[in-house]
Amino acid sequence: MHGYTGKTLIIDLSSGKVTEKEMGTQSYFEYIGGLGINSKILLAEVDPSVDPLGEQNVLIFGVGPLVGTLACTANRTDVTAKSPLTGLLGTTNSGYTWGPELKFCGYDHLVVKGKSQSPVYVFIDNGEVTVLDATHLWGRDSWDTIRTIKNELRDKEISVACIGVGGEKLVKFAAIENGFYGAWGRTGLGAVMGSKNLKAVALRGRKDVTVSDPDGFLESLHEMRERIMSHPTYNPWRQFGSMLAVDIYYALGVLTGYNQKEPLGEDFIESMGRENLLKYKKKSIGCTACPICCAHWVEIEEGPYKGLKLKGIEITSTMDFGARCGIRNLAAIAKATELFQKYGIDCSTAAGSIALATELFQEGIITGKDTDGLELKWGDEPLIFELLRKIAHREGFGDLLAEGPVEMVRRIGKGSQEYLAQNRGLETNSRDPRTRWDVWSFGFLINARGGDHLRVQSPAENLRESAPEGEYFYELSPPEKVVARIDIFHDWKQEIFDFERNTVSIPHMAAWCQDLMNIVNSLGICIRPPVLHSLGPTIYSRLLTTLTGIEFSPEDVRKAGERITNIQRVFNFKAGEKREDMKYGPKFYNMPIKGRRLDKDKVDEVLDEYFRVRNWDPKTALPTAEKLRELNLGKLGSNLAS
Template identity: 30%
Template sequence: MSWAGKILRVNLSAGTVTPEPLNMDWARQYLGSRGLGTKYLVSEIDPQVDPLSPDNKIIWATGPLTGTMASTGGRYTVITKGPLTGAIACSNSGGYWGAELKMAGWDMVIFEGKSPKPVYLYINDDVAELRDAADIWGKSVWETEEHLKTTLQDPLTRISGIGRAGENQVLFAAVVNDLHRAAGRSGVGAVMGSKNLKAIAVRGTKGVGNIRDPKAFMAETFARKKILHDNAVTGQGLPTYGTQVLMNVINEVGALPTRNHRDVQFEGAKDISAEAMATPRASDGKKHLVTNQACFGCTIACGRISKIDETHFTVVNKPQYWGASGGLEYEAAWALGAANGVNDLECLQYVNLLCNEQGIDPISFGATVGAVMELYEMGVLTREQIGIEAPFGSAKALAFLAEETIHGRGFGKEVGQGSKRLCTKYGHPDLSMSSKGQEFPAYDGRAIQGIGLAYATSNRGGCHLRGYTIASEILGIPVKTEPTATEGKPELVKAFQDATAAFDSAGVCIFTTFAWSLPDLAPQLQAACDEGFTVPELEKIGERIWNMEREFNNAAGFTKADDSLPRRLLTEAAKTGGSKGTVSHLPEMLPKYYAVRGWDPEGRPTPETRARLGL
């Protein structure tokens, strides 16, 4: 059946670790990972709970294909109520940790309460116990991983944990595993820190041996790996250039948010692009990019391993950053670069390393710095307040604010609250480029109408991975739609959102959807788990998950008014590019989206929709 059939419940207040059988009825309704973990969360907490209180819970969940030979089957999800947004938080990560948990014999770990002192959870197959973390509290993600592997005397132990940002409850702190893979968004790391939980160390030796039909599963996964290999995006573009392949593409079409979304094209995009990473530097003739890297079971290998210029001002006296490590991906390069008008590739790599090392979401961090720089140029914030002159384009200000934020020092404490709280405090809430309090990623919602609607309606706040309409609107996958058109976009967004929920919940990477659709996922699930996972059933599961998340948010106090975009995107037209003169047409699309979803005009699932989905 591919599920391990067991979960761990950890009561941090009491210090107990208790195994439980997995609710298999729920597993068949919600698959696993994002869907199943969310089902457990919404069934066990008050939607009105303070995200940083002991009454909130936080869940690590794998999918039925996690740990199997399905391509990209290494994904896991961290689910909680998010402190950045107050909405459902569900953050996905790759690397090797998720597969290790599954191979230790567990589908999910649920943490509740708050430990009176710092602890970490140690799992070695059937052995699971809380251990003292006093000697690693205050350490970075990197230091924690090295310490635990040395202490446990097993270099194959996999670590999922937080750095100083999570401990300091930076509201966009991430959970990081395998040094530079992250459940990055919505502040899941802050919830972990609020519970005095430093890390989960896992060693699994059991494998995943309960595949329903091993021969059929092997045949189905092999066939799908060939599809990934033969596809231009998953077989060529991503392995060669990583997600950074998009930098010049999105800039050329005029959809690259620049200087806090004041512009839609960045004159320095070429300097921080995939091509720049792969070109020898003038200073030393060496390439920024060292190689690519894959997560567990991945045949795409989009990850970047990069090496910084040792003479750069950010690291000239910091040899700990001179080695090859996790390199820039598109969203981080955009957020640290174009969003702030910074085209210093080495500075972006340094700040990206800090985000990995201390566990911070580079999207929210970079977008918040963009707001700070605009407020500085307006004269609302001063050098004395910030601690440095901070105009758009200042690499020194970017590096300084990163250091201050991860350590919770000075103005970094304000940056660590995210752009919505910061901009509201200083009297300009409209300068926060966010929805539901979560900052937008690297696509402009005026230039690409579908993604604007997806941002506004995303259950976890501004996000591209909850309905990546860029695939259709820019790349023509699975069909080409005109980015500035609004016709058909509500239907497109819903389809992408529901399909994404199914892929996330299966335990595979969303990047497979450049080449796969639900008819590729279904046979793999049928062979691994249950013949009942047909394409129509997976469509229904995805829709069920989306509506469940929506109902939690509604109960938490979100309304139609929160399905919104900043005034800038609605009233200030794009200045250049193919969308010149265009604003977001969200007000036109939103009522149609509600109707397509089977929601009432206030954005609430109707009784008929709830009954059809079994909610």
């Protein structure tokens, strides 16, 4: 088999049994790999009603067919399980070297079942699996854990995925750390790993990835690289990385802060804008096989954080702790990054819990009696860092924050639920749907893992202007010449774009984007704009065909993305998510920003149209029997009917 190893490794920690399972060509054709196969395995192996922190949940690591090849940015791994934070499909993506190393060990997927009686870590050495005692690692932070494992195994180049104290303590939004500076952050899968008493998975591989048509694949790789490097976003992303977007979104007036309570002022952009990054950035760094190198090696040379050196200062942490929590110092963002990486907790939900608590404190809903005597204030760096420590260790008030905002307000009561800025259990970034309604904003409602911003991204954004206030079905289109270069099928472009009105149909584009993001995460490549905006199903089909020898048409690739969307929705339905649960947090409907709040009836109308585009039942948000048969998922229809 080319491109794929054809093997899934299954480790049952309860029994100690280690097995391999062959994956057939048809499964790869229908789900591509990575996220797609992960979703298929999850639906087959896990009863969606199980306790996410119980032995019956499984933890699935998956890499796509391009991972381990020379394809640009082909280094990504998706990790999937039922989420302890949302109760829905949990999945999270990260890059660097761990994914390629899994492929070099001879596996496309790793499935971890059951629970060890005592702490262990797994070492996979070129296909040979050893389960080792980790009692001495339990209680250590992630950086110390990684250093210790590398020393024990006498190999500094080993790739390590591990949990910190947050995962051990079952913090509902615990992350799995990917080496020192990466993470599978969202949806709390570090807690799933901790619930299994699994401290780490270390990899060392030397196997080859073979190619069916080397000349054809190399030709497609050249085209892929040329498209990425010639895209207008390429050079700015090399310089500023994700921080490029901070200034863009601020200029659009779409950012809100302080638990999304009010618009951000000039103090934010003056202290947190992209130019401030250059005070600390020493060089660009990149993941395996990436020509963009959008990450930053930063060094803090003065002030209270002097001496701190790490890969850090990204838009996510800047929005989470800067916009949401009120910090106005990028050096402090770097310090926050060090802490949440060592503790092994997701920065977005950690910041969401802290921001919610701060707003509730200032509104008088909670008091010092609730907060261990702490006075919660916006932008208080030592306080925020102390709360991160309390969260990770579930100490005092931190035990409540460790449950995440949705559970926090359930326990607090007293009208606190009105301050929720979460959507279906997850935070958005600080790009507020009240201030700019577009495909991304709508995507918070349909993202299978909950309401964050990373799984429904448009390759055709107009970042110069927003649609008129009160318009929900359309956003403004980029110029026609820009759209002409985007790999969207002609019939879809006809439905999405109206160049006479200069508009984009949000329901149609959202469906296209959601499927496209599934494809990208199943191939194992990155979603940065130079990739997302320059590539599409046409070149992906050529890459897959020449790599694997399996004949993929562009439509086959698109349909695989759609199939993944459908099985993810079925999983969430079985996990208990109903149509009426697909809504924004109360704050977005009830508390205005710049005089604007979301109109629930209009939002629901767009959602119903999206369901019609997908051939789903608007009453249940489920695929129709006809749609499931079209996608070769007819058996799922029978199960849903029963």
